[in-house]
Amino acid sequence: xxxxxxxxxxxxxxxxxxxxxxxxxxxxxxxxxxxxxxxxxxxxxxxxxxxxxxxxxxxxxxxxxxxxxxxxxxxxxxxxxxxxxxxxxxxxxxxxxxxxxxxxxxxxxxxxxxxxxxxxxxxxxxxxxxxxxxxxxxxxxxxxxxxxxxxxxxxxxxxxxxxxxxxxxxxxxxxxxxxxxxxxxxxxxxxxxxxxxxxxxxxxxxxxxxxxxxxxxxxxxxxxxxxxxxxxxxxxxxxxxxxxxxxxxxxxxxxxxxxxxxxxxxxxxxxxxxxxxxxxxxxxxxxxx
Amino acid sequence: xxxxxxxxxxxxxxxxxxxxxxxxxxxxxxxxxxxxxxxxxxxxxxxxxxxxxxxxxxxxxxxxxxxxxxxxxxxxxxxxxxxxxxxxxxxxxxxxxxxxxxxxxxxxxxxxxxxxxxxxxxxxxxxxxxxxxxxxxxxxxxxxxxxxxxxxxxxxxxxxxxxxxxxxxxxxxxxxxxxxxxxxxxxxxxxxxxxxxxxxxxxxxxxxxxxxxxxxxxxxxxxxxxxxxxxxxxxxxxxxxxxxxxxxxxxxxxxxxxx
Numbered sequence: 124x125x126x127x128x129x130x131x132x133x134x135x136x137x138x139x140x141x142x143x144x145x146x147x148x149x150x151x152x153x154x155x156x157x158x159x160x161x162x163x164x165x166x167x168x169x170x171x172x173x174x175x176x177x178x179x180x181x182x183x184x185x186x187x188x189x190x191x192x193x194x195x196x197x198x199x200x201x202x203x204x205x206x207x208x209x210x211x212x213x214x215x216x217x218x219x220x221x222x223x224x225x226x227x228x229x230x231x232x233x234x235x236x237x238x239x240x241x242x243x244x245x246x247x248x249x250x251x252x253x254x255x256x257x258x259x260x261x262x263x264x265x266x267x268x269x270x271x272x273x274x275x276x277x278x279x280x281x282x283x284x285x286x287x288x289x290x291x292x293x294x295x296x297x298x299x300x301x302x303x304x305x306x307x308x309x310x311x312x313x314x315x316x317x318x319x320x321x322x323x324x325x326x327x328x329x330x331x332x333x334x335x336x337x338x339x340x341x342x343x344x345x346x347x348x349x350x351x352x353x354x355x356x357x358x359x360x361x362x363x364x365x366x367x368x369x370x371x372x373x374x375x376x377x378x379x380x381x382x383x384x385x386x387x388x389x390x391x392x393x394x395x396x397x398x399x400x401x402x403x404x405x406x407x408x409x410x411x412x
Numbered sequence: 413x414x415x416x417x418x419x420x421x422x423x424x425x426x427x428x429x430x431x432x433x434x435x436x437x438x439x440x441x442x443x444x445x446x447x448x449x450x451x452x453x454x455x456x457x458x459x460x461x462x463x464x465x466x467x468x469x470x471x472x473x474x475x476x477x478x479x480x481x482x483x484x485x486x487x488x489x490x491x492x493x494x495x496x497x498x499x500x501x502x503x504x505x506x507x508x509x510x511x512x513x514x515x516x517x518x519x520x521x522x523x524x525x526x527x528x529x530x531x532x533x534x535x536x537x538x539x540x541x542x543x544x545x546x547x548x549x550x551x552x553x554x555x556x557x558x559x560x561x562x563x564x565x566x567x568x569x570x571x572x573x574x575x576x577x578x579x580x581x582x583x584x585x586x587x588x589x590x591x592x593x594x595x596x597x598x599x600x601x602x603x604x605x606x607x608x609x610x611x612x613x614x615x616x617x618x619x620x621x622x623x624x625x626x627x628x629x630x631x632x633x634x635x636x637x638x639x640x641x642x643x644x645x646x647x648x649x650x651x652x653x654x655x656x657x658x659x660x661x662x663x664x665x666x667x668x669x670x671x
Contacts, residue, residue: 255453
């Protein structure tokens, strides 16, 4: 009798589980697409999810350095900037980062000297498709804090580098949905269209929109990054020049020159464009949609 | 020596009779397999996050097994009053301490072997190469470190009144040593005297458990630690374990056995 009762209870529980699963299965996808205000993660973690997201983003950085990373005790010397995550060797950001990562210094005593035999003590960056190893941490960081823009741009940079263009576009579009005012994500999306998918028309539209977003933020007093304006204007100018619109390219390079930390570097390009314009009738600038 | 081995054998039998190890192992396996089944950006070649999570779980599980198993040894013998017939035989209190230590340490080693076999299979099947020596080195260093932990908890079990307080304090101390031990010299340098000297003295006195955590070397496929350094670290751990066991014996030999 008791065996029969146990079996019946078990059957009832299984039926209950199955019913619950059918109800939850329909609702669960909806939860993840909810607006930010009632996001499940926000409900569970509250504002603490941003702290967790920062932790996972840092974990991606640790992974990018194969474990060589400063602790909180070294933070005074450690890099706070994330541009090194998307900088190629020889670029100013990479050189600056190399100096910042020299945090270890000589060992202070025999314990520290001996302990270094058991720890990672060399500054390296992932290479040869191993960059993919940072992606899980970035994906989790984006889930936890959809408003952390670097997560989308860094992920998309490496997804492009790994040849995963569809995934990069999908992730950037997810970032745009969560951050409609972000010019950084639009810039990265433009690079994807221009450099990888070879769709200059879409790249132009996206970069023009990025310029407008940058201006909107400046008008709103949010102090957007001048280096980003420099990048957007330079990349868009290059595109316009290649498409045979030197007047618009010149206009953009003048914008870039105002934002660039090294305006003189752009002068030869400006002079070149001026010579081109002097030698031909000016072509009409394209409409910027 | 036979007495010590017999005492150790009883502790090892206790490990596979209790559910602690099985629960922790099944949890580690389940979490690792679920994590490994996730797909990020349709890339099947991503593996290091799985190794990282699995090794973290192995470290936490091994510490729980080491502290949990050791903390109740002496207390259970006293509570069940089995300590009296045990000491009525020609068994000294020193042999009880060493036997319990050896049993707990070997039990931890057996558990670690199972954990590392699982880890090796998971990482090898995804990475398609088998760094056996690196895994052996990681296993050995962790096991040697657990020797210090077991000796410390055994000392705690003759000092503190209850296994729960002993386990809690041991966890706090072990995690503190692992997280902060290696950085105390940096902290000391930022302090005025005499605090600087006090912190520096603590830094030199504590066992540096962080040396034995070579997870990063395994996860990121770095070269192995030189074997000479491994041997020196083993000697270092042996000295600390012996000192802690000596301390445990000093307290235990004069301790009243009634609870």
